Amino acid sequence: MPAGRPAKPSRARATARGQLSRAAIVRRTVALADAEGVAAVTIRRLATELRVTPMALYWHFPSKEDLLDAAVDAVLAEVAGVGAAGPWQRRFTALIEELVAALRAHQWVIAAGADRALMREPGLEITDRALDALRDGGFGPQAAANLARSVLHTVLGLVAGDPGPGPTRSAADVADQERRTRQRLESLPADRYPRVVEAAAPLAACADADDYYRAGLDLLLAGVAALAPGSAQRPTAART
Amino acid sequence: MPAGRPAKPSRARATARGQLSRAAIVRRTVALADAEGVAAVTIRRLATELRVTPMALYWHFPSKEDLLDAAVDAVLAEVAGVGAAGPWQRRFTALIEELVAALRAHQWVIAAGADRALMREPGLEITDRALDALRDGGFGPQAAANLARSVLHTVLGLVAGDPGPGPTRSAADVADQERRTRQRLESLPADRYPRVVEAAAPLAACADADDYYRAGLDLLLAGVAALAPGSAQRPTAART
DNA sequence: ACCTGAACACCGTTCAAGT
């Protein structure tokens, strides 16, 4: 334990002056990452925005990594609110959709270690809800744990591949690149890449992010439904 | 086009002396990333290993990003070998498993932009094979393109969450952390996180990577099978 | 308890030369 907030916070005086706090630093971190991506998050940059010396942050966090972890936790805490009711598939679907919504709003959390966060305090809420739904779906503890891990990492991968405009790329940039990509794919040798050329337009078209997510979640949830005990369709046929 | 190899490579003299080349640089980059992770890949580090000035690399690549792109392409080129035969599900499964195998051996390619690489030269081979299998499965061009994108990003997410020992963490580290994680999860308040406490052991146990991948691929392929035209089980029941 | 200031050991990259 090299640093961190010691015993007495003395909140009264803290908020009186324009003083630093873990919460304020985390807030700035999330805002900066949302606006310009996680690469823009820099101790020095945060310090100047907070009108403070870079080293001031090191009293509140032992390292930049700990700060980013805290920022990821703050994002995941958004999702752990809504209550659970209804049949297990409905609850599971709702949870995944909440998670996706939170991640879409802060895509940088995936690169910043959202997977580790699922085993820490705010993320455990999500993990528990996922396990609970799967248990009610007939999965045993072991199977539920395995499946939950697969599903959550799958969701992370899906969001990481978000084709829409982000903090880095504007909507115009996206449209521009889509056009260039389509032209490039269309001009490919049709004998070598017949299917790519055929599907050049849909492959390049990343405009509608909602379609992308709907397809991804359909795939995911269809898999979960097919694997559920009691389901008629098992995946054994598809595997060697 | 700021740089890159100009007109005449003059290969004869090049290989005679111990001269740099794009291929040699890429080879070193892949080896270094494999051994110590992508964070260890540094222009300066590569330069000293290649017994050359940092700026020497900039004659062959306009920027570090281009170098990393080339390294990712080199990894994806490994997968684009095996021929395709048999029913579409079998071919699709084989392709995904090849891709997973290549990515597992070079996990850093995901952080280094494997998704973008799927639209460049060596990755297009993979994309085309995926589309071809899905088309034979009855998916239209649009549906196949959407599904292929979802599946590929899902695979990337799965590999990104690989729990096994990597270049950063030794096998002993993994075992150690597993033990600590399990103890932490078991000592959680059982009324707040009942399912997590119940499944503490399987949640913490990331030892067997093969199990992890088997579960993830089962999930994925079950989803694809369920979504295929002609399948009895559509996912509509699971969605709002 | 909370923050400043100077310094260290790094980065990627530009720019001007060398051969």
Added chain:
DNA sequence: ACCTGAACACCGTTCAAGT
């Protein structure tokens, strides 16, 4: 054509002080 050398504008972080 291919590479060196010096410099610039950055990083995260340690260490010693200030108040």
